[in-house]
Amino acid sequence: MNLIAYWTLLALCVGVEIWGQVIGVQDLTFTGFFAGLGVVAVHRLLLRADRYQEFAEAGEEL
Numbered sequence: 001m002n003l004i005a006y007w008t009l010l011a012l013c014v015g016v017e018i019w020g021q022v023i024g025v026q027d028l029t030f031t032g033f034f035a036g037l038g039v040v041a042v043h044r045l046l047l048r049a050d051r052y053q054e055f056a057e058a059g060e061e062l
Contacts, residue, residue: 001046009039 015035020028 001043006039010036013039032045 013032016032
């Protein structure tokens with residue numbers, strides 16, 4: 001995931017959270033929050049996978 005996609009998805013999730021608070025729907029706020037956590041988790045997993053692949057290509061062990 002490139003940084004533009006990461007920040008765009010994170011901004012969308014924050015927007016959903018804010019919109020949920022503006023219109024007073026608690027479920028929408030929670031949805032935006034947990035979607036944002038999911039975006040961060042997927043980004044971290046992809047970074048870890050890239051790092052592991054670089055070590056594997058270099059022949060090093062973790």
